Amino acid sequence: MKNDDAWKGLGDFIRSQRELANLSLRQLAEVAKISNPYLSQVERGIYKPSADVLKSIANALHISAESMYAQAGLLDEETEATPGHGVENAVRLDPRLTTDQKETLIRIYRGFTDRPASRQINSLPEG
Amino acid sequence: MKNDDAWKGLGDFIRSQRELANLSLRQLAEVAKISNPYLSQVERGIYKPSADVLKSIANALHISAESMYAQAGLLDEETEATPGHGVENAVRLDPRLTTDQKETLIRIYRGFTDRPASRQINSLPEG
DNA sequence: CGCATGCGCTAGGTAAACCTAGCGCATGAC
DNA sequence: GTCATGCGCTAGGTTTACCTAGCGCATGCG
Incomplete structure (x- = not known):
């Protein structure tokens, strides 16, 4: 970018x-x-x-x-390099979420990041 | 300083x-x-x-x-976020997510944690 | 209806970020 | 000595960041 x-x-x-x-x-x-x-x-x-x-x-x-x-693109790319793992780890460590909620959030997150780009825009996953 | x-x-x-x-x-x-x-x-x-x-x-x-x-004094001293902020910040920092996806994930997260998005910012609870 | 209050925005003004041209000084080569 | 090249910096110019004043539109109340 x-x-x-x-x-x-x-x-x-x-x-x-x-x-x-x-x-x-x-x-x-x-x-x-x-x-x-x-x-x-x-x-x-x-x-x-x-x-x-x-x-x-x-x-x-x-x-x-x-x-x-x-x-704003003002941080080094290497500083941003871990966020994929960061989201999943942050979700797993959040004490306010139940196990089911964690699974759901991670499933949604993976749905967003693993699908082809044409499937991502403005679409919620099923369920 | x-x-x-x-x-x-x-x-x-x-x-x-x-x-x-x-x-x-x-x-x-x-x-x-x-x-x-x-x-x-x-x-x-x-x-x-x-x-x-x-x-x-x-x-x-x-x-x-x-x-x-x-x-330059341009970073937060409290970079150690509370767990709630950790998830939201991790989502916001993830370069693989579009803005819409970030909004969606944060909305879902807040729904899970009973954090009303419609409140005025000044009346948000500590967290 | 008029009035008050909220909304996001335009237009013109001010201040400062950042530039170019060029200064004076120092050093080294001939 | 002169000349070339390097140094950090001043002065004035241009561009843009950020402001204030105020616009038009929408809504609610008496």
């Missing part, structure tokens, strides 16, 4: 996380202490925010700065 | 790493593909470089982007 594409992807990522958190653009901008027009422009890929701003947005969304930088 | 102090500290860090690698300012700037006056100003704390520039300098010095961001 090229850097330019990463920045556009970052805007989409921020928007999706914001919507996931059920926040309006103005609410997130206020918590992150940036102007809402600027956040709108960042989400649409018009501007590349500084690392400071990325960190503020990450904190406001309660996600780690690291995952934000990774989304 | 405050952010302003971190930026000055970053400049000192870059200079010391550069000298350690026995590179002149112009040599490092050329490898990192930035102008040498600007690198000089960054080293003296006059300007705060963007994350892109930080990454280029880190690569040119053969050090990890992550340690560069940490030196």
